Amino acid sequence: MSAQALQPTPNQVEWAVDMAVRGELRAKWLTTGGWRNQYGLGTVDPQGLFPKPTLDGAPAGARIPANVMLGVLAQESNLWQAESGAIPGQMGNPLAAVDGYYGHDASGSTADYWKIHWDDSDCGYGVGQITDRMRLAGHEKDGEKSLPAEQQKAIAVDYTVNIAAAVNILADKWNELHTPGQEVTVNDDDPSKVENWFTAVWNYNLGFNPPDPHSSGPWGLGWYNNPANPIYKKGWGKPFMDTSVDPNAVRDAAHPQDWPYEEKVMGWSAWSIDTDFSYGTDGRQDWQGESGFSSAGLNPAWWVGDVQRSQVSPPLDTFCNDFNNCDSLTPPDCPTEECYAQYWWHKANTSWKDDCATDCGHENIKYVTLRAEPGRGTRLKHGEPDCDSAPAGSLVVASVPSGTPTWGACGDTASKGSFQFGFDADGDNHYEAKADLHQIGGGYGGRFWYAHSRDAAHLGGDGGAMTVTGTWTLGRAWAGPACSRTCRAPGRTPSRPTTSSRAATATATSTPTTARTSGWSWGRTSSPAHRAWNCRTPPTTAPPTTTSPSPRSRSSRCPPSRSTWSWPWATRTPPERAPGTTRRSPTPVTARTSGTRAGAATTSGRARSCCRSPAPRSPTSSRPVTPRSTSRTSPAPVPVPGSSPRGTRRPGAAWATTTRRPRSTPAS
Structure with a gap:
């Protein structure tokens, strides 16, 4: 980490x-x-x-x-x-x-x-x-x-x-x-x-x-x-x-x-x-x-x-x-x-x-003259990263401890609680799901995690060998109104939920409350969004239907955004309070999520973009490619569809690798 x-x-x-x-x-x-x-x-x-x-x-x-x-x-x-x-x-x-x-x-x-x-x-x-x-x-x-x-x-x-x-x-x-x-x-x-x-x-x-x-x-x-x-x-x-x-x-x-x-x-x-x-x-x-x-x-x-x-x-x-x-x-x-x-x-x-x-082929070197290292990549088309703090009154529980370096433009992580992953051991006492858990230096606080969504047939679901769960715990008693908690993972988000999807929310009650999400499907879209839930009084009417807010535009490099994606806005109202319970919680409130992307959990009702910049256009693999100028008969590159046997291919890019044999092993 x-x-x-x-x-x-x-x-x-x-x-x-x-x-x-x-x-x-x-x-x-x-x-x-x-x-x-x-x-x-x-x-x-x-x-x-x-x-x-x-x-x-x-x-x-x-x-x-x-x-x-x-x-x-x-x-x-x-x-x-x-x-x-x-x-x-x-x-x-x-x-x-x-x-x-x-x-x-x-x-x-x-x-x-x-x-x-x-x-x-x-x-x-x-x-x-x-x-x-x-x-x-x-x-x-x-x-x-x-x-x-x-x-x-x-x-x-x-x-x-x-x-x-x-x-x-x-x-x-x-x-x-x-x-x-x-x-x-x-x-x-x-x-x-x-x-x-x-x-x-x-x-x-x-x-x-x-x-x-x-x-x-x-x-x-x-x-x-x-x-x-x-x-x-x-x-x-x-x-x-x-x-x-x-x-x-x-x-x-x-x-x-x-x-x-x-x-x-x-x-x-x-x-x-x-x-x-x-x-x-x-x-x-x-x-x-x-x-x-x-x-x-x-x-x-x-x-x-x-x-x-x-x-x-x-x-x-x-x-x-x-x-x-x-x-x-x-x-x-x-x-x-x-x-x-x-x-x-x-x-x-x-x-x-x-x-x-x-x-035979002749070398065609680009950097003929010795020079200093080229600049670090940034996708900001205009402006500077927005590194403002969270809205007043917000309590942000990040996925890493306070002070964890992010190596980005917005400084180290700040957190008002703790976060922990959970895995289910297989018959050999190995945690197979760790192979499909990934961290990215982006999103709010400069860090988020993701895994791929799976059903029971693909080792997901409750107790599945490939199920990853995350638990956010607020590090103090909550004295405010009933609130929902959710993961904030802007910049890399799923396209829409399946029928089993539901938001990761929890109402502040006298005991820790957990809620799970699973079943997200992923895809590229033309604009990204992120989500947060308001502190609110639990409703007495029927739960509202799923809504779709207008996404906020974002670009990077605070946080850097790999592509343009959107998060489905799937909400669930807090459960009705049991008779005699109170909205005040003397114990930390925990939100739990599974099979989705994990960033920071927040009590804030404002969904804020970290970087003020128009959302970048989604790249496609079929667009014309303007080649870098080269000498003699150097051809233009060609966009190639393909997939990686080692992992997920970047959208529109040609993946070049195949599974290789260990170099230290005698060849066959």
Whole structure:
């Protein structure tokens, strides 16, 4: 709770890569203080922690092309350091490989999927999904030594440290394939060319099986990521994201399982990911119609022509031929890992571009000149954040204790009570619902939480393994009139309630009263709203019907709002008082909620917007995209519908990742 990751803008990620591949991602260029103080490293020096390695077998000064590194990061995380619920400039949970972190079995049923298997954890974090050496000390895998805890935390919350580590890892993967006696290279092996990183990227994802000095058995790069593996049959002959070969390639990211990891990385290096939003170098979000608007996530590399660009990935027989006893006309459909080992690739050099100096991809770097870190993202189109305090007489119970840093523009959290989550243990005494509980540095007080709504068939409801409950407790006796209490979570809200939905309200009585909500459904709308309930005398007439007030407009960055959403206004009147009871409460009043978004509970009747700004227009995935200006034949990014196997995709954005195998495990 005390540590959150900053969601960087695409510009910040590209800047960090452009600096890191040159070994210049150092403390003197970074913005210090603020959210970076949370992990106790003082002045952050990313490449002091993870220096850029020298590339073996390469000329002096050789380095990773920035576009290759960006392709890896696009594939790993969609260029996100925080979870997908956080927008650039906002704080949130670090993006973790959810399936891997909890050891989930992605191939199981709904009930089995959420089972926690700590012995199968694979702890990938942030933009580069850094996994190696990220396990808790004392729980490392064989042959692994964990990083110091401070460095692990920095990798999880700071995108610059994470990218420095990713550059370090990719360079190590190149060097592993240039070790004498186990070289595995392609084309002319010039590290400045995009295609020549094909095997190193293969290694970055799957790992390498080195030769056994005491055996003549198989060794090399695993068959699982071999482009000839029949599991990728649907992608054969169709380079990932290449619309010049396949007009429907704009939808490739919707079915990424049809290409091996390294072909997807080559695709992102050649055709930019569309991040759905545009940000200036100062961090301000650009709006459609403004000069400079571009949702391109990165500068793609350049080629001398479209034909050469389309050949960024190799023909099918490049890694499936007589060398590994593989027939590219009928590649083996291996049912076991023992079968895989027969086709591991370890030829010292293979080529599909004889004139790589001309026909291979060339780096297209954006930040040519060394410069300071770009600004933190903000969605305020006009004006400044409204950080006024709550209305006079309000008692706000926040979801975190008073004084909890928010790392936003409006200061630390203030609370007049306490809040606690509740989970139901499964048969193994694990709390499965924790895997679907997320925090965002937004909303009133700079913090809110959310989970996904579920019915009993999907492990929700009373006692469900995936049910999350929250309890707000006012830290004093309430001497005023009967009041209702509710969660305030503006900025990220559900679209409408299902028939089982009801508001989280409680009347101040002589004993704590609880009410639950569940069954919210979620969706994007054109305007956001938030809700609060008035202190009022319990009615003696029939309860009113559900009403829909006019939503207040809001934008961020206090709090930053990821998109435009609306909260359904579903109310329920307080229950009638029992004879002889009083409205005064000598004990704290508790409001309880389940299956919805949790922010602050308030007794105030005013629904206030934190930021005075027109509500932003909802982005769509089908709008025209104005590309960032690039040299040669760099194409425009394409908006791609798709979904993430690791989490919820940002609306309208192309999600680039697939479930990867642990890099520290020998490849199959």
